[in-house]
Amino acid sequence: MQFQPEEQARKAVCAGWQISFNGQRMLYEQVRPCLAGLLRAQHVAEDIVDDLQLIAEEVLVNVLKHGASEQDPALIKLNVRLQEREIVLDMVDNSHAYNPLHGVSQPDLEVDFADRPLGGLGLYLVSALADHIDYNYAQGQNNLHIRKFLVKA
Template sequence: MMATYTQHDLGDVKLQRSLTLPNDVETIPQLNEFIDTIAETIGLDMSLTMSLNLAIEEAVVNVMDYAYPQGVKGDVTIDVAASDQWLQFIISDSGTPFDPTKKEEADTTLSVDERPIGGLGIFLVRQLMDTIQYDYVDGKNVLTLRKQLTTQTS
């Protein structure tokens, strides 16, 4: 499946890019390549790049798995903007409304057998990103994830 990819550079934002993928987890390698390219372009270290890949992949896979009913095709768009101080990912879809920020924190003190299924993905996203915000705008789920870069850029 092909991804839609565009690039923009605006004002004090030194990098702005967008990737649209079908809701198919087989496209995740394209997402990882997209994030790797952005990280390399703005000079992020490998540790931060790996953390970003994990957080964004978790968020996007959740959309692919749950936003659209089984067998229904839909798209997931990832818009990225970077300045010297921050990196922002906006993940949007037209699927079933769901606010992951309202999800109860995963209790990581429980054993695997005691812990309910689900919730670890958003837990990871919260741990790896500095801010997370959800909005439902014009029939779209919009999840905004931000990471401070002040000590990570070259």
């Protein structure tokens, strides 16, 4: 994991960071506290910090589960930009093209947990917590762009 402040981005935004790692399953667990520390240092509200930690963790787990393999781990970058009215997370990885938003729908939350099919809740949670999310695949990389507003309009 690396902390890389972007001097150019600091002029346009309050703060910007890049967290990079090589897809090892143990390293993704370090992203959550790292992200929280960076955001708390900028006095981001705790409920937003919590939401962004969950979002980042769910997306990382999804990339590691569906986009990477033990033999070919994904190189993942999480770019975090704290702007005046929102926080932007850009998750970039080099695994095969995989749109995590494809097929995300509201699960039937009334179904008993034991009868519920596995999967689907994590990305539903991400889409529910984020204010805007989109995906594209370009130049051999998956790009997931997530925005979380600091203040609801």
